[in-house]
Amino acid sequence: MTPKKELVARILEELRRQLAKMEHAAREAHAAASDPGSKAESKYDTRSLEASYLAAGQAQQVADLAAAVTLLASFEARDFDLDDEIDAGALVAVSGDEEGAWYLLAPAAGGLAIPDDGLEITVLTPASRLYQNLIGKTLGDEVEEGFVTELR
Structure with a gap:
């Protein structure tokens, strides 16, 4: 399994990729909202209003993603021993009746x-x-989804 530092770097890379796409979409939505061609042709034409709502929503998503990138860039996921309590930065395997699942406890994304x-x-x-639910649990503890079977 990839070391946590590399895993966080890959998560950051994906967030930055999403941020770039969202910034592009937000610029296009803003351009559409302010385009003279989208002016209302009648009192029932809401194209301009809808475009401005879309632009505002996308601008908020850009701000949220940028904040997530900043938060994750300063995040350091420490290593855990098998007898440690689960806390932020833990890489945890939870196994239930079905297949197990892996989770990274992080401040964003x-x-x-x-x-x-x-x-x-x-x-x-x-x-x-x-x-x-996972915070404070240790290896072997039960959670709603099953049991904590691995901790890194």
């Missing part, structure tokens, strides 16, 4: 799934119920 050596590692943030 929640829900992002990164492939790694045939596994998929999902990023969890403090807003996630599973993140909150």
Whole structure:
């Protein structure tokens, strides 16, 4: 399995890729909203209003992604011993009735799934119920999704 430092770097790379795409989309939406061709032709024509809402929403997504990049860039995921309690930065395997799953507890990029050596590692943030459920647990403890079977 890839060391956590490299895993965080790959997550950052993906976030930066998403940010670049979102910045491009936000610029296009802003241009469409301010284009004279999108002016209302009647009182029922809402193209300009809709374009401005889209531009505002995309601008907010750009700001959120930029904040996530900044937060993750300063994040250092420490190594954990098998008897440590789970905390931010932990790479955790949870196995239940079905296949097991790997999670990285991080401050941003929640829900992002990164492939790694045939596994998929999902990023969890403090807003996630599973993140909150895992904090303080140790190897072998039960969580809603199964049991903590590995900790790195």
